[in-house]
Amino acid sequence: MFSCNATAIKDWSFFLSQILPLVNKSTGLVHRGMEKAEAVTSSVMATALEPDLGGMGASRPPLNSNHTSGMEHVFRYSYSEDDLLYTDYRTPPRDSIPLPKAVLYLLMVALVVVVVAYAIVGHLVKDLVHEFVACRRNMVSIFNSILNLTLRLDMQGILIFLCVVLLLKYLSDVRPKNLPPGPFPLPLIGNMLDISFSDPIGSFNKVFEKYGDVSTLQFGGKNCILLSGYKTFKEAFVEQGDVFSDRASYAVNEKLSKGLGLLYSSGHKWRNQRRFALSTLKNFGVGKKTLENSILQESQYLCEALQTQQGFPVDPHHILNNAVANIICSLVFGHRFEYDDHYFHQILQYSDDAFQLPATNSGRFYNWFPTIMNWLPGKHQTAFNNLYKVKNFIQEEIEKHKQERNRDNPRDYIDCYLEEIETCKDSRAEFTEENLMWCVVDLFGAGTETTTNTLKWAILYMAKYPTVQEKVQAEVDQVIGQTRLPSMEDRVLMPYTYAVIHEIQRFANIIPFAPPRVASKDTTVAGYHIPKGTMVLPLLNPILHDRNEYSTPDQFNPGHFLDENGKFLKRENFIPFSVGKRMCPGEQLARMELFLFFTSLMQKFTINALEGQTLGLERTVGITLGPKPFKIRAVPR
Numbered sequence: 001m002f003s004c005n006a007t008a009i010k011d012w013s014f015f016l017s018q019i020l021p022l023v024n025k026s027t028g029l030v031h032r033g034m035e036k037a038e039a040v041t042s043s044v045m046a047t048a049l050e051p052d053l054g055g056m057g058a059s060r061p062p063l064n065s066n067h068t069s070g071m072e073h074v075f076r077y078s079y080s081e082d083d084l085l086y087t088d089y090r091t092p093p094r095d096s097i098p099l100p101k102a103v104l105y106l107l108m109v110a111l112v113v114v115v116v117a118y119a120i121v122g123h124l125v126k127d128l129v130h131e132f133v134a135c136r137r138n139m140v141s142i143f144n145s146i147l148n149l150t151l152r153l154d155m156q157g158i159l160i161f162l163c164v165v166l167l168l169k170y171l172s173d174v175r176p177k178n179l180p181p182g183p184f185p186l187p188l189i190g191n192m193l194d195i196s197f198s199d200p201i202g203s204f205n206k207v208f209e210k211y212g213d214v215s216t217l218q219f220g221g222k223n224c225i226l227l228s229g230y231k232t233f234k235e236a237f238v239e240q241g242d243v244f245s246d247r248a249s250y251a252v253n254e255k256l257s258k259g260l261g262l263l264y265s266s267g268h269k270w271r272n273q274r275r276f277a278l279s280t281l282k283n284f285g286v287g288k289k290t291l292e293n294s295i296l297q298e299s300q301y302l303c304e305a306l307q308t309q310q311g312f313p314v315d316p317h318h319i320l321n322n323a324v325a326n327i328i329c330s331l332v333f334g335h336r337f338e339y340d341d342h343y344f345h346q347i348l349q350y351s352d353d354a355f356q357l358p359a360t361n362s363g364r365f366y367n368w369f370p371t372i373m374n375w376l377p378g379k380h381q382t383a384f385n386n387l388y389k390v391k392n393f394i395q396e397e398i399e400k401h402k403q404e405r406n407r408d409n410p411r412d413y414i415d416c417y418l419e420e421i422e423t424c425k426d427s428r429a430e431f432t433e434e435n436l437m438w439c440v441v442d443l444f445g446a447g448t449e450t451t452t453n454t455l456k457w458a459i460l461y462m463a464k465y466p467t468v469q470e471k472v473q474a475e476v477d478q479v480i481g482q483t484r485l486p487s488m489e490d491r492v493l494m495p496y497t498y499a500v501i502h503e504i505q506r507f508a509n510i511i512p513f514a515p516p517r518v519a520s521k522d523t524t525v526a527g528y529h530i531p532k533g534t535m536v537l538p539l540l541n542p543i544l545h546d547r548n549e550y551s552t553p554d555q556f557n558p559g560h561f562l563d564e565n566g567k568f569l570k571r572e573n574f575i576p577f578s579v580g581k582r583m584c585p586g587e588q589l590a591r592m593e594l595f596l597f598f599t600s601l602m603q604k605f606t607i608n609a610l611e612g613q614t615l616g617l618e619r620t621v622g623i624t625l626g627p628k629p630f631k632i633r634a635v636p637r
């Protein structure tokens, strides 16, 4: 009566779209004057098929909700004579019938086991046949043996055929058409084995080198697109800024921030919080002379603290961390902390533990098996506890602000935020005390570790590459001298120092990949299809080590940022702060801190390695990559 090939039947909706109009026609259901019995048939059929008729709802007349009495309900699906029942129905994309992956894998494994077992049994059967022949048993038993053998061989063939079909199905499912290339994912574990536990960044680099700017890895049954290359970054994060502005949600960041704050929030809430943070930081002097003065004051405290070491071996971590943290503290809390405040040092350490967790092995395991990991001890538990202490510390500051604030004269970010909680009418923007706490956690974490680690690398490189240090000092002496403080205006007169700061950031590459984003709709990047909901990992490392851009990408070479006349060379693809809507909101602040702290240190000290020691370039593992603990001598000049 109608033609219906195997492919069409496989596509259930397509099959229905073919068959239903014919069934309706043949039963006369398209006419108003239908018999009640036919209408009942129609109603029952339509109800039974409803789950598969999602696309048809739109073309269906609205249901009569008052259909509880008599036989009225049989007219639920009636329509005018001219209405063709399924005119608006469009065949959905022809995905094959989805089978739960776990079931599929289990079936595959079970079948492989059966086939292997069967091969062994097959040998036994063969031996049996030989035995039968050898023993010249009667014809009946020989006939039975042959029959058995044939049956079993048939079964074996069927099983092998099924295995091949399932394997082909797995292979076609595993990498949907036009998704970027990548290493082949194994059933259940995906590409877990492709990412080294000790050196995840090295592993991402290898994937990048093999597959290029856009590649796919699979974790936990989900595809994750690795994006790199300056052009690709711009295409995705700038030109399609709105599509890629949400953060991917995974177990660790859910636990760390519950989707609040600045770093891991998304959508309307994130947009409003970020806008507010940027404008408030600007009001309190970011990018202006007022903030420059407070950084210069802090750099004097920093130099005094180093001076007290009198050139003895010192690990610069605490001093630098305290100095940098004080800048963000004065913007957010309205005050700074002394360098010998051990409680504050502890809080900084706790904040760092929590901030780095997503990139550690404990964080990775937590993402894969959150329920189990919640019960197991480990670094993740320490980080969660430590975050709790940081939250308490911040909560105390918020309480103090609530008591002491003067509404007419907000002193800092917290005062302004408390004001916003009272005045903001947009409840979806979530200006709440809880969100305030998470925003401060993020400003504190993101604003401290990043700049501290960059300055630690700066100190280490100066000790390791003394000729570079000498040139910087010569320029500092020439432009600033020893009697006045540095200023941001000196930057244009100090191309070498400015180039060195850029090279420190490029070579140290403290954030090799930005926190993952998620595609908010189906899109295309570099010609590849990126389906809605896919996680995207922005790799900054290959961009800062691009061989086509930097002559010696794997060496510390300030020449990368100098032209042939020794003038500063601005490079468009130098993007340690990332690009697009989610790029670092602290870039201006960080650049100011780096220039003023670094030049102040170079003005007052010569940084030396300890005698007989070669400083290494090993890194810690985390969201930001700092140098492993090291000691230097800061000799006053």
Ligand code: HEM
Pocket: 262, 263, 264, 274, 328, 442, 443, 446, 447, 448, 450, 451, 454, 510, 511, 514, 515, 538, 576, 577, 578, 579, 581, 582, 583, 584, 585, 586, 587, 589, 590
């Ligand atoms: C050398 C110093 C710094 C570097 C290299 C750096 C780099 C970055 C990078 C690469 C991102 C991720 C961007 C993305 O997802 O595409 C980021 C985000 C962020 N940074 Fe920085 N950053 C630095 C300093 C700071 C400072 C001083 C602050 C303090 C205001 C800060 C606050 C933030 C925040 C709040 C985010 C999250 C933004 C969002 O998700 O919307 N950063 N930073």
